[in-house]
Amino acid sequence: MVQLMEYMLLATFFLYLIAAVAFVMGTRGSKEDDKTERMQKWQKIGVGITIAGALLHLGFIILRVLIGGHFPTSNMFEFTAFLCFASVIAFIVIYFLYRSAVLGAFVMPIVVVLLGYAAAFPRDIQPLIPALKSHWLYIHVTTAALGQGAFMVAFVAGFIYLIQRFGQNAKGKQAFWLETIMVLIVMFIGFSGVSLLFEATGYQSVYKHEVDGQLTEQEYELPPIVAPNGGIPEEITPFWGLKEALFEAPAWMIGQKAALTLNSVIWAIITGAILYVMLRLLIRKRMTQLVHPMTKKIDLELLDEITYRAIAIGFPLFTLGALIFAMIWAHEAWGRFWGWDPKETWALITWLFYSAYLHLRLSRGWIGTKSAWLAVGGFVIILINLIVVNLIIAGLHSYA
Amino acid sequence: METGYRQFWEGYVLIENTKCACGHNNPVGTILCEYCGKPLDEAIKNSEQTIENEMRYEGKARRSQTYTTSLFDKTWAFFSSVKVAIVLIVITLIASGIGTIFPQETFVPSSNPEGYYEDEYGLLGKWFYLIGFSDMYNSWWYILLLSMIGVSLVVCSLDRVIPLYKALNNQKVIKNTEFIKRQRISHVEKIVETEKEHKRTALIESLQQKRYNVSVEDDAILAEKGRISRWGPYINHIGLILFLFGVFLRFVPGWYLSETMWLQEEEVKKIPELPYYVKNERSLVEMYEPHELPPGSENQTNFVKEYQTDVTLYQKDDTTGKLTELKKGQILINHPFEYEDLLLYQSDLKAGQLSGLELAVIDKENEQEVGSFSVDLYDIKANQVYHANGLNVKVKSYFPDFELQGNQPITKSQKPNRPAFVIEVTDPKTKRQEVSWVISGMDFENPQDNQYNIQLKDFKLVNTAGLIVRVDRSLSVMLVGGIVSMIGLVMGFYWQHRRVWVRVTNNQIVIGGHTNKNWYSLRRDIQSVAETAGLKIKLVKE
Numbered sequence: 055m056v057q058l059m060e061y062m063l064l065a066t067f068f069l070y071l072i073a074a075v076a077f078v079m080g081t082r083g084s085k086e087d088d089k090t091e092r093m094q095k096w097q098k099i100g101v102g103i104t105i106a107g108a109l110l111h112l113g114f115i116i117l118r119v120l121i122g123g124h125f126p127t128s129n130m131f132e133f134t135a136f137l138c139f140a141s142v143i144a145f146i147v148i149y150f151l152y153r154s155a156v157l158g159a160f161v162m163p164i165v166v167v168l169l170g171y172a173a174a175f176p177r178d179i180q181p182l183i184p185a186l187k188s189h190w191l192y193i194h195v196t197t198a199a200l201g202q203g204a205f206m207v208a209f210v211a212g213f214i215y216l217i218q219r220f221g222q223n224a225k226g227k228q229a230f231w232l233e234t235i236m237v238l239i240v241m242f243i244g245f246s247g248v249s250l251l252f253e254a255t256g257y258q259s260v261y262k263h264e265v266d267g268q269l270t271e272q273e274y275e276l277p278p279i280v281a282p283n284g285g286i287p288e289e290i291t292p293f294w295g296l297k298e299a300l301f302e303a304p305a306w307m308i309g310q311k312a313a314l315t316l317n318s319v320i321w322a323i324i325t326g327a328i329l330y331v332m333l334r335l336l337i338r339k340r341m342t343q344l345v346h347p348m349t350k351k352i353d354l355e356l357l358d359e360i361t362y363r364a365i366a367i368g369f370p371l372f373t374l375g376a377l378i379f380a381m382i383w384a385h386e387a388w389g390r391f392w393g394w395d396p397k398e399t400w401a402l403i404t405w406l407f408y409s410a411y412l413h414l415r416l417s418r419g420w421i422g423t424k425s426a427w428l429a430v431g432g433f434v435i436i437l438i439n440l441i442v443v444n445l446i447i448a449g450l451h452s453y454a
Numbered sequence: 455m456e457t458g459y460r461q462f463w464e465g466y467v468l469i470e471n472t473k474c475a476c477g478h479n480n481p482v483g484t485i486l487c488e489y490c491g492k493p494l495d496e497a498i499k500n501s502e503q504t505i506e507n508e509m510r511y512e513g514k515a516r517r518s519q520t521y522t523t524s525l526f527d528k529t530w531a532f533f534s535s536v537k538v539a540i541v542l543i544v545i546t547l548i549a550s551g552i553g554t555i556f557p558q559e560t561f562v563p564s565s566n567p568e569g570y571y572e573d574e575y576g577l578l579g580k581w582f583y584l585i586g587f588s589d590m591y592n593s594w595w596y597i598l599l600l601s602m603i604g605v606s607l608v609v610c611s612l613d614r615v616i617p618l619y620k621a622l623n624n625q626k627v628i629k630n631t632e633f634i635k636r637q638r639i640s641h642v643e644k645i646v647e648t649e650k651e652h653k654r655t656a657l658i659e660s661l662q663q664k665r666y667n668v669s670v671e672d673d674a675i676l677a678e679k680g681r682i683s684r685w686g687p688y689i690n691h692i693g694l695i696l697f698l699f700g701v702f703l704r705f706v707p708g709w710y711l712s713e714t715m716w717l718q719e720e721e722v723k724k725i726p727e728l729p730y731y732v733k734n735e736r737s738l739v740e741m742y743e744p745h746e747l748p749p750g751s752e753n754q755t756n757f758v759k760e761y762q763t764d765v766t767l768y769q770k771d772d773t774t775g776k777l778t779e780l781k782k783g784q785i786l787i788n789h790p791f792e793y794e795d796l797l798l799y800q801s802d803l804k805a806g807q808l809s810g811l812e813l814a815v816i817d818k819e820n821e822q823e824v825g826s827f828s829v830d831l832y833d834i835k836a837n838q839v840y841h842a843n844g845l846n847v848k849v850k851s852y853f854p855d856f857e858l859q860g861n862q863p864i865t866k867s868q869k870p871n872r873p874a875f876v877i878e879v880t881d882p883k884t885k886r887q888e889v890s891w892v893i894s895g896m897d898f899e900n901p902q903d904n905q906y907n908i909q910l911k912d913f914k915l916v917n918t919a920g921l922i923v924r925v926d927r928s929l930s931v932m933l934v935g936g937i938v939s940m941i942g943l944v945m946g947f948y949w950q951h952r953r954v955w956v957r958v959t960n961n962q963i964v965i966g967g968h969t970n971k972n973w974y975s976l977r978r979d980i981q982s983v984a985e986t987a988g989l990k991i992k993l994v995k996e
Contacts (some may be wrong), residue, residue: 369945389799
């Protein structure tokens with residue numbers, strides 16, 4: 055059963071990957087005459103495989119519920135994988151509203167990257183701690199994730215908008231920031247790749263350090279570049295002559311797994327930088343310039359509308375899931391509906407940000423480039439909440 | 455009441471009204487004629503642009519733009535500005551973010567936050583505390599920010615929803631062609647007179663088929679659907695205002711209570727601030743059995759499955775002082791104990807704490823136990839006497855948390871972490887008395903001529919539950935606020951207000967469309983409607 059579940063996840067991953075390739079093919083029409091027919095064919099294949107992938111992903115979730123006895127949104131891997139699922143669902147909905155292959159050509163690769171990132175976290179099924187034993191675990195988390203999935207699609211649509219407008223430039227502020235986002239995406243790929251590689255070789259190192267007065271073990275699945283603050287090496291597998299961490303994490307990083315996270319971030323930066331330099335040597339231009347031709351065939355105004363529509367779909371869902379349901383659960387579990395826990399606060403920040411976006415757009419007429427950048431910024435806030443807040447800032451939500 | 459209201463909204467005088475070419479008198483500040491929709495504002499009249507932005511509130515005059523003299527008007531105008539609202543939102547957003555850099559004081563395990571922040575986080579931490587970010591969300595300025603957002607919600611909504619409601623309720627079917635042509639989506643096409651009737655009917659029918667509400671007057675058509683979408687934002691705002699109101703209701707005395715208390719098993723305690731008593735029947739920690747663990751984590755140990763405390767709630771009778779039982783129940787995480795407004799949560803559970811000892815009196819001569827007695831470590835009165843099979847045992851001194859400081863025995867706390875006693879044993883028959891020390895975890899050398907040794911025979915462990923006592927009467931107000939807000943959001947975002955205006959004259963058709971969102975879909979609607987009437991229109995790319 056567990057083996058089958060792992061295979062299903064792997065198959066889902068590859069289906070998403072194939073769908074991404076199909077959508078990319080659907081954006082490339084060399085000859086004018088047979089272009090539309092050929093493109094539509096690829097587009098149909100793309101969306102078909104996406105739906106198949108989503109169904110398989112659903113199968114994976116159901117199987118995991120059967121094995122683990124609870125809905126899989128209880129740790130970092132499970133939540134991030136679910137966020138991928140939610141993004142795919144949101145994309146399918148938006149696709150059938152606007153029939154845009156270009157959107158798929160960007161959403162699906164990012165979903166693949168995100169799923170790879172999810173898989174880099176421990177995938178064991180853990181028994182539920184008492185605090186998570188509630189129906190709200192899946193009601194609250196799934197609704198919030200669906201809202202975030204829609205925001206993710208909005209981010210991608212905004213990103214495509216910006217690439218079409220500024221992506222061909224080799225200079226300029228807009229082009230620079232777009233390229234920066236590309237570099238960040240490459241870092242995600244680098245981190246996922248290197249994590250899965252080390253996982254395949256069974257790499258492990260252990261450090262011991264004190265957390266709240268108790269000696270705790272930290273298991274490294276990537277060679278330790280940074281050790282926990284005051285950490286004692288327990289069992290270090292040397293890597294490239296690296297027998298010990300190069301330095302310790304600063305004391306103010308108070309998350310229980312702060313050093314592990316910092317270590318991952320450093321690995322992501324290193325591998326991402328190497329990958330990026332290699333890519334640049336290969337393609338001899340900016341990544342935004344590479345993908346720019348893919349975006350040409352879609353109307354800018356339509357992209358602007360997709361961005362807004364996705365946020366309009368996501369906003370009520372996010373409000374319901376991340377604030378209202380969250381408050382109801384917090385009231386049941388902790389005796390207060392709101393406690394300014396970092397995760398709660400960041401959910402509020404996300405909500406305030408999108409509220410500001412909506413008011414700027416609806417009342418101040420911020421459309422086009424400004425609106426697209428805001429959609430990108432909103433998703434960056436969501437990623438901060440997912441990655442930084444979960445792992446570096448300690449709080450009631452840091453189960454992962 | 456009615457006239458006051460009218461004065462407030464309509465203006466004190468209507469001298470400076472703007473008269474439209476159609477003959478309608480509009481209040482000052484009107485951008486598009488209330489009657490025919492013709493642009494009135496000079497700048498808009500003369501530009502070539504669409505009137506998309508002006509359509510937001512149907513070109514109506516808003517109070518904030520009409521009255522700008524008195525202090526009230528100025529305050530009203532300030533809070534009615536969406537720009538101000540956005541600035542307030544952004545300030546709150548940034549401040550909230552800064553507040554999460556370091557933990558807030560409530561999460562800090564120290565009673566001396568001032569030193570704590572500096573020690574833990576250095577200079578940045580010190581300033582974090584000094585500026586007041588360490589208790590940001592309770593600070594006066596944060597609450598002021600939230601209150602200002604609340605005021606802005608009320609004023610912004612009233613300033614807009616009333617003119618908007620009036621405009622949408624009094625819509626005219628016949629609109630000026632200028633109004634239709636200047637919509638974001640518009641189309642003008644020449645026709646010959648013979649086609650007129652046929653095209654008009656085709657347009658009406660296909661609009662009806664697309665579920666538009668169609669009104670016809672003379673040569674004009676007005677098709678509309680999804681108007682409820684326009685009320686969504688305001689209903690959402692009402693919900694948010696209700697929610698904030700609920701939050702502020704907490705400050706009403708008696709509406710909100712939050713206390714913590716520790717309660718040992720078997721212990722009965724008064725609930726702070728309330729006329730109730732609560733007894734801890736038992737507290738327990740349940741672990742997962744190995745077979746309950748999911749595959750992959752069977753070999754890991756010590757997974758807590760459940761924390762549970764069973765309690766009984768009592769009320770004290772004022773005259774007799776007797777406790778009467780009100781309710782028995784259990785507290786699990788995620789499942790608090792409820793009695794009317796009172797909620798009891800379990801926030802902590804300390805398992806296996808020492809609460810009692812059974813001590814045996816041993817005759818040193820034959821190593822035989824003479825008798826034994828039980829001591830409740832939480833309930834030892836001064837000079838309390840126990841009986842052990844005919845012997846009187848008196849506790850002369852009790853040190854719950856024993857330590858030697860220099861040569862002096864002291865107790866570090868009142869918790870029985872390491873109980874020690876000075877015990878006087880009296881044999882009532884012989885009247886012989888002897889004194890000996892009993893210190894847990896230590897074989898203390900008592901005087902040689904003592905007849906008895908006192909030894910630990912058994913001990914009793916007890917679990918202690920940390921309870922949160924909570925009364926929050928405004929929860930239902932906030933819940934209603936949340937529900938209303940959600941209804942508003944769904945109405946606003948999952949419906950769209952679409953309108954199509956048509957004028958079919960003898961030689962031309964003018965079509966214009968407006969929506970509050972999703973222009974692409976409206977384009978597709980108008981495209982397909984126009985195609986059924988045989989118009990050569992191109993609004994959507996293939």
